[in-house]
Amino acid sequence: MTKYISSTINHFILSIGLLIMVVPIWIIFASSTHSSLFINTNGLQFFLGDNFIDNYSRVLFKQSGFFNEITALKMFLNSFVMATGIATLSVITSLMAAYGLVYFKVKYATFIFWLIFITLLVPLELRIMPSYIVMSKLNLVNTFAGLILPISASAIATFFFRQFYKSIPDELLEAAKLDGTNSWSFFIDFLIPLSKTMIAAVFIFMFVFGYNQYLWPLIMTTSEQYWTVVMGLKTMYGSISDRFAFVIMSMIPPVIIIIFLQKLFIQGIFQNK
């Protein structure tokens, strides 16, 4: 009996948490399916209206921005390219950096590692001027490379991979050595498959991090062709229901990534426990 009471209480608390998270999103979604006129006169809506297809297709394909040079669809594409680029490059660079630091006889490896680690104290916002100058001298303003490269090395990801590699028993490397592996095949055949879940976790973190970038793309792009979703959010001057529709759509890509990688992601987070 007490089991049922406690489980009811637990579910009640969890349900409240869930509602606090979901209800605002639902209200925005429901409102985004009404016409602007209806919302302006009747306030936010809890129930679905019948302008869903109208509103969403208008937002996706309408030319917007200051010079009306870009559609929301293009912004999604830009954000997707940028976030995927940042996530992929961070995974690759940090995997390799950690491999070098842990498995090779690098002099002062720990010192180098901490040097990498303290770059966490220097976020992009702090080094935005030098980064911009470097990128502009490389003629990378208004390119995807310019958007991606300065954010494509992650100290925290290097830290995660390093800790994970350190937890792999030495015997595994020794057994592999006797089985005729070399440094490259050990990396490909062992470390990458073993850190699969960790890679998924880092990929998601870095994807969301890249997707949420605002200041850097704002500075790096002068052409509206390179606008990202987050920049678009700030400059959506359409009607209120259009803005709501855009907000809802802007949440979709990270959610999709998490849905696909969720199982690996959760294993990855708890792997080091």
Next chain:
Amino acid sequence: MVYQRINSNRKIKMSFLELQNITKIYPNGTKAVNETSLNIDNGEFVVFVGPSGCGKSTLLRMIAGLEDITNGEISLDGNVINNIDPSERDVAMVFQNYALYPHMSVFNNMAYGLKNRGISKEEINNKVNDVAKLLEIDQLLTRKPSMLSGGQRQRVAMGRAIVRNPKIFLFDEPLSNLDAKLRNQMRLEIKRLQRQMGVTSIFVTHDQTEAMTLGDRIVVINNGVVEQVGTPKEIYSKPYTKFVAEFIGSPQMNLFNCKIENGIAHIADMRINLNNSANIDDASLGIRPDDILISDNGQHTCVANLVEYLGSDMIIYSKIGDQEFSCKLSSKINLNAGDTFKFDISNTLVHLFDNTNGSRV
């Protein structure tokens, strides 16, 4: 069978595996192995035994190529292998924690080394299947190591070594993670497989039972130095040093500190005639607990302080002067703690050591 190594037509001038004055000093100055020389013949099963930290594993790892050699020379099959990469030495090792590749199926665990040698898929299939059958793990080939029991993992680790058909098997305490019953079973199996395949094997253990039962020859190591090399029988019946005498045999050999004058050992007020003319001030007289002869008309008398009943045997703990000793006898004899008993120590069964250098007299 494919993996059977033919050794009959190989003419051996020198030993198959030769260690010459091998020394290992770690960067922090610890001397793990000191000036060790050893010859191992083809097909021999040699066991390195010693207490933990004695350097036996280091020696094995140097043979495998996993540790640098500070000084000395190792040659295998006529070639010096000091600077040869572990993967090219043609040795296979079974690790204490098995070191299976957790992300690969049992099949791939066994096939990985072969793949790296560029062997054809078909041949790999055949070899892995043959070895899997031999080790009775052919039902498990698709499983991941995490889905296997300890004993099965052990078999896979062995299979991974066998399938490569190496020149030498190296076993680094492979049985210490198994429970007692499984350990005995695997011990027999390792012995049987080694006999069957005739591959030179080196087995490292701290367990003297494993050493005695497995080895054709035993190498007793202490503090980085080889104390004695010999067949199990030699080591047991004629230990060269006090350390070997104490280390091999269960229960431990009794060692009495004594003074020897004209071939007569003085232990407290007990006198034992050794039938020689030795004169040693500081000696140890060793006698195995089962070599103490208990009889009603024995020369010496003692009180049993403690009696341990072990089923078929029992062990009696007693004292001569202030020196404790034990004797092992059949539990059919009726003797309880507190009883007195009479015994003889035959001078043909004692081992005499000089305490100044620990060596046999």
